[in-house]
Amino acid sequence: MPNTFSLARSQEGGVSVLTLSGYLDAYTAPQFEKAIQEEYDSGRIRIVVDCAGLTYISSAGLGVFMSFIEDVREAGGDIKICSVVPTVYEVFEILGFPELFEIVPARADAMQKFGRASGQEA
Amino acid sequence: MESVERTFQLHVPSSTENLSMIRDFVGGIGQRAGFSDSDVAKLELAVDEACANVIEHAYGSDSTHEVTVKARLDAESVQIDIVDTGCGFDPKQVEQVNLEQLISKRKTGGLGMRLIQSLMDEVHYQIVPGQKNELRMVKRLKKKNSS
Numbered sequence: 522m523p524n525t526f527s528l529a530r531s532q533e534g535g536v537s538v539l540t541l542s543g544y545l546d547a548y549t550a551p552q553f554e555k556a557i558q559e560e561y562d563s564g565r566i567r568i569v570v571d572c573a574g575l576t577y578i579s580s581a582g583l584g585v586f587m588s589f590i591e592d593v594r595e596a597g598g599d600i601k602i603c604s605v606v607p608t609v610y611e612v613f614e615i616l617g618f619p620e621l622f623e624i625v626p627a628r629a630d631a632m633q634k635f636g637r638a639s640g641q642e643a
Numbered sequence: 644m645e646s647v648e649r650t651f652q653l654h655v656p657s658s659t660e661n662l663s664m665i666r667d668f669v670g671g672i673g674q675r676a677g678f679s680d681s682d683v684a685k686l687e688l689a690v691d692e693a694c695a696n697v698i699e700h701a702y703g704s705d706s707t708h709e710v711t712v713k714a715r716l717d718a719e720s721v722q723i724d725i726v727d728t729g730c731g732f733d734p735k736q737v738e739q740v741n742l743e744q745l746i747s748k749r750k751t752g753g754l755g756m757r758l759i760q761s762l763m764d765e766v767h768y769q770i771v772p773g774q775k776n777e778l779r780m781v782k783r784l785k786k787k788n789s790s
Contacts, residue, residue: 524663547695548659579662579691580758584751591746608684615761616754617742 524548527574528556536635537565538628542574545582554585557600561589566598569631573604578612586622599623601631649675651714657698657727658706665694665712669723672714676721677784686721686782689762692755693725693778701729701776720764720783731772 526549529540537560545553560568570586572578590600602624605613613619625631653668655661666687673683694710702708711726745751760766765781 524660544663546659546662546691547699548662577688579688579695580751580754581695583754587742587746587751587754588749591749608681612688612758615758621742621746 526552528552530556530560532565533569533632534636536567536569536632538569538571540571540574542576544577545575546577546579547581550579550581550585553582554588557585557589561593561596566593566596567635568593568598568600569628569635570600570602571604571628571631572602572606572609573628575609576606578609580616583612583616583618586618590622599635601625601634603628603631648715648717650716653712653714654709655712656706657702657708657710659695659698659704661710662691662694662698665710666691668712669714672716672721672723673782676716678721678782679785682782682785685762686723689759689780689782690723690725692759693723693780696755697725697727697729697776701727701731703730718784720781723780723782725778725780727776728774729772729776731770731776733770 524544524546526541526543526545531538531540539556541553543549557568560566586600586602593600600622602622604627605624613624618624623634625634651672653665655664669690670683670687673686678686690712694712697710698704708727708729713724713726715722759780763780764783767779769777
């Protein structure tokens with residue numbers, strides 16, 4: 522069945538990277554929500570969500586980004602989104618995500634932006 | 644010119660686990676209708692959103708109910724009806740606030756409806772709470788040679 526979704530987590534230089542793959546819908550969104558919640562609860566508020574392998578997103582997945590972004594930013598962090606494939610980006614665009622979230626082409630861009638934000642420019 | 648109307652139906656238990664099956668069903672309909680890959684994806688997403696709303700809101704995530712997806716296709720369009728017997732809702736009550744306001748209120752409601760409105764050409768509701776709620780959506784086939 523094509524409803525597979527997977528999420529990998531890693532730490533890169535003080536930034537939490539969540540790598541999403543497959544289908545993010547109302548069935549699989551709770552996995553994503555749990556992962557972000559755990560990052561936030563652990564004080565890891567510099568978060569990159571790598572969407573290179575994400576082939577599908579519905580509003581349930583978009584809602585996870587929305588429900589955490591304010592708290593994460595108020596705590597001094599951010600959720601940056603990278604490597605979004607065109608079909609998924611189109612859904613982000615319909616709802617106006619590009620105006621409110623930092624969406625960058627590649628993971629390295631997101632990492633660099635976190636570096637700049639904390640004055641760790643190379 | 645052949646212009647035969649064809650109808651298909653899918654009945655599934657009201658669990659989000661079945662959203663992928665619903666998408667497959669609707670995707671197949673879109674392909675048969677001759678939609679582009681992009682429009683097939685839009686049809687799948689709109690129906691996913693509508694069915695997720697039924698499962699989570701009309702039925703309160705109780706998987707003992709049934710969601711019915713009816714598809715009718717002809718030479719010009721695909722019409723999808725999503726039928727449930729849950730608590731229904733008043734479409735006028737779905738807040739039309741912008742994304743920024745939703746975020747500041749830590750709310751995410753109404754996103755699915757907004758997507759459906761953007762992805763489909765027509766959206767109609769017939770709500771009789773507890774008896775029968777029907778969401779009708781139409782997507783028209785784009786003429787390949789039209790500009």
